[in-house]
Amino acid sequence: MIRFRADPGADQFYALKTFRADGSAAITPIWLAPVGSGWFGYTPARSWKVRRIEHNPQIELAPCQFDGTPLSEWRRGRAGILPAQLRGEATRALRRKYGRKFDVFALTLALGRPRRHGGPAVGLAIRLDGETPEPNPAGRRPSAPEPAPADTPPRPDGPSQGGPGQGGPSPLDVAVFLDEVLLLAAYAVGGARSVDGPVAGVLLAFALPIGAGLVWGRWLPPRARHRLGRTGALAVKLTLFTAAAGLLAATGLSPWAIAFWAGSLPLVIASERRR
Structure with missing residues (x-):
């Protein structure tokens, strides 16, 4: 039984399945952290998965091993690129879950910006089909988000504590x-x-x-x-x-x-x- 929400700290890697223009699937291991009614990730803007998501927001997701081998059944959902002003939400959520490892990862992405498939880091937003918001840390359950259009990413709970451009390591x-x-x-x-x-x-x-x-x-x-x-x-x-x-x-x-x-x-x- 997949446990995306019951124990969000247990799963370190997730297999993200995105789809090429010809309909074939590509699987990429990725780090994700739960925020509000969705999941946030962090990746180079010119990566192939970003291009595939921009072409087709339909995705599938499963916990996986380091090499991307799924450990449970796939769940369907939709993905999008976070607006710049919400990227800080993604980095804070990932830093809470992965700690200093995420800082190293973010620094690696920054150093790899000149690469062909590098570029500035962007936040990924994923909403799984049938997923509802979790109670927030203060114990207040936020109201369920309205159904989002296909190209709208999930929303975080509460206002952002950062501002535009504060998504990377300090x-x-x-x-x-x-x-x-x-x-x-x-x-x-x-x-x-x-x-x-x-x-x-x-x-x-x-x-x-x-x-x-x-x-x-x-x-x-x-x-x-x-x-x-x-x-x-x-x-x-x-x-x-x-x-x-x-x-x-x-x-x-x-x-x-x-x-x-x-x-x-x-x-x-x-x-x-x-x-």
């Missing part, structure tokens, strides 16, 4: 993401320089970032089973960044260690204060 999100990449790089460089011999250096260059990533993945992601509170998460982050800076300093890279630590400290604190 500058702080980008800075925090890049700082976390630098954290792994610092462990890799420090590990490679901390021992004699190329083999041992290569092994540590891989082992230390992997170890830091395992610690991070156990306690810090938004959906981690053992996610720490704000104080505990701040302590773990400061420990990881301090250890990385200390490793750089111990291997003769003191100026880099100081610059890394001085730049990381305010970002770590700012990211935790925003939680």
Whole structure:
């Protein structure tokens, strides 16, 4: 039995079936988050699925594996491109569900804008046949939306908390993401320089970032089973960044260690204060 609504956080990937001009189907794995009376996604404007949806809004949807293999029966619905002023609703819903993974995904899309099938990111709006609005977080059930025309996307519940152009990751999100990449790089460089011999250096260059990533993945992601509170998460982050800076300093890279630590400290604190 498909459970699109009963447990919206359980399904990580969805198989989106769109239709070409000749009627044949194309299946694409995608991330989706429930909002009000529909589902929102995020994708490049020049992607093939956007072109197919613009030609034919009829779609089918099913939870799936990473590669797009459906895990349940297909459900029919309609899809459309969100107006620019509602794109922020899509990004907030996806960020609530997928956490930092969505920020990485959004950054990847931004970096891929020059590609032939890239372009600026747009919000996808999907309404499944027979679906009714969910109760909102405040416990008030919104009135059911009026039947929408074929080219009208589903509406979010409540007013938007953002404005036009606020759909992508914020500058702080980008800075925090890049700082976390630098954290792994610092462990890799420090590990490679901390021992004699190329083999041992290569092994540590891989082992230390992997170890830091395992610690991070156990306690810090938004959906981690053992996610720490704000104080505990701040302590773990400061420990990881301090250890990385200390490793750089111990291997003769003191100026880099100081610059890394001085730049990381305010970002770590700012990211935790925003939680």
